[in-house]
Amino acid sequence: MIRDKLKAAQIESMKSGDKSRLAAVRLILAKVKDRDIELRTATQLPDDETTVVEVLQKMVKQRRESIAMYESGGRPELAAQEQVEIDVIESFLPQQLSEAETSAAIEAIKSELGATSLKDMGKVMAALKEKHGTVLDMSKASGLVKAALG
Template sequence: MGLRDQLNTAVKEAMKARDQKRLGTLRLIQANIKDKDIAGRTEESREGISDDEILALFGKLIKSREDSIALYEKGGRPELAQAEKDEIAILHEFMPRQLDETETKAAIAAVVAETGAASLKDMGKVMAALKERYTGTMDFGKAGAMVKAQLGGK
């Protein structure tokens, strides 16, 4: 079952359970996907975005919520931070298992070896290969720092 089908099923279940908070989050996710679908339309293709693109979108949604949590906690608004954490938990339900730090380091080492990357100039090539293979399962913010460290940066 594709991610869109999983989302639709989850929306129906939330409606039946009368879980307004979950339903609101799921509808927000669907609206973001629809926006991306519309932005990606061309004269030749009316297809929606792929599951990989949806996973990348989920990563961006999670990142923005993590940023909001930091701001809310800094501003002394724990109830708003908790609401963001709840939304992140719902997003994680639809994402594949995330790679841990050792798995991420191993994946980076494999891609560096495959691409023959030797310096920071090759970082873009390594990151592109990682994004192609590990979209939705790797935190690219942390991975970028690890790639930089492995290629001789700070």
């Protein structure tokens, strides 16, 4: 489980004195705990692994946006710090599908649903997220779905 890997990484980082990794792991654990608190009132609880992966993917997306802003603002040292955090976060994410594997999954779902036009994009994206959401960057997949249906 990813939670167990996170807790082990926290202990390992404390013992080795790797302060930047420790800070990133603590940040991840805090975000996961926040998500757990949000889900206390939910009527339907998602799978624990799915929840943790969603939190990690959201954190990576936020950091990529921050890097773009820091670079355009002339702050490369802050962009580098964000990249270090992305590297730590991505080390806990499951292996992502390649572009070829993503395209193959999109084609399979497209034929399964009988999707032919951009009007069917929502259905295809929903099915794609349901089947492959934990191993897929949905922002990249969106462009591939649009190209496949367009």
